[in-house]
Amino acid sequence: MKIIGKGSKSxxxxxxxxxxxxxxxxxxxHPYHLKYFGKKHYNCSNCDLKFEREPGFFFGSMFVSYALSVALFVAWWIAKSVLFPQMPAGEMVLVMIVLQVGFAPLNLYLAKITxxxxxxxxxxxxxx
Ligand SMILES: [Zn+2]
Structure with missing residues (x-):
């Protein structure tokens, strides 16, 4: 199985x-183009693969979305601990909310295709 390049999951x-x-x-x-936000093709234009394999198939992507959100939280927690160790908890939570909202479109895209x-x-x- 390839790790990078065409034919790999990444x-x-x-x-x-x-x-x-x-x-x-x-x-x-791309995720931040609001006109087509979250809109995916029904089939692959090259091989005709049906992307939504069954009704509700992409509900499972919320597990991936949750994992990505936790990863963002952990990354922020580590960055905050190293860069701003004296930051008050209220500000830390506020920055976390802004990060989660800002990355929400990217999170949705990555979760579904993953x-x-x-x-x-x-x-x-x-x-x-
Ligand atoms: Zn295809």
Whole structure:
């Protein structure tokens, strides 16, 4: 299994590509383009993979979203402890809320495409 480059899970997740062929787009645009916020393609434009494998398939992505939120919290906690050890708790919570809201669109995008990548393998036959 490849770790980086076309055909890897990381490539699919970071480049918004179909996990089966690494060519077709998953979302219409980047996470902060409000006109297409959260809008994903129904099928892959290259290999015709149906992204929503069953009704409610992407509800499971909230587990990934939760993990990403916890990771952001831990990263902020470590950064705060190193850079601002005297910061009051109220300010720390306020910054955490701003970070979570600011990263919410990116979190949603990463959670959904990561969830899909857990269930779909790369297949070289579909790369043509
Ligand atoms: Zn595809």
């Amino acid at each position: 490539f699919s997740i970071l480049h918004n590509k179909c996990p089966r062929c690494s060519k077709g787009d998953f979302f219409y645009s 969830w899909l990548n857990l269930f779909v393998k790369f297949d070289e036959d579909f790369t043509k």
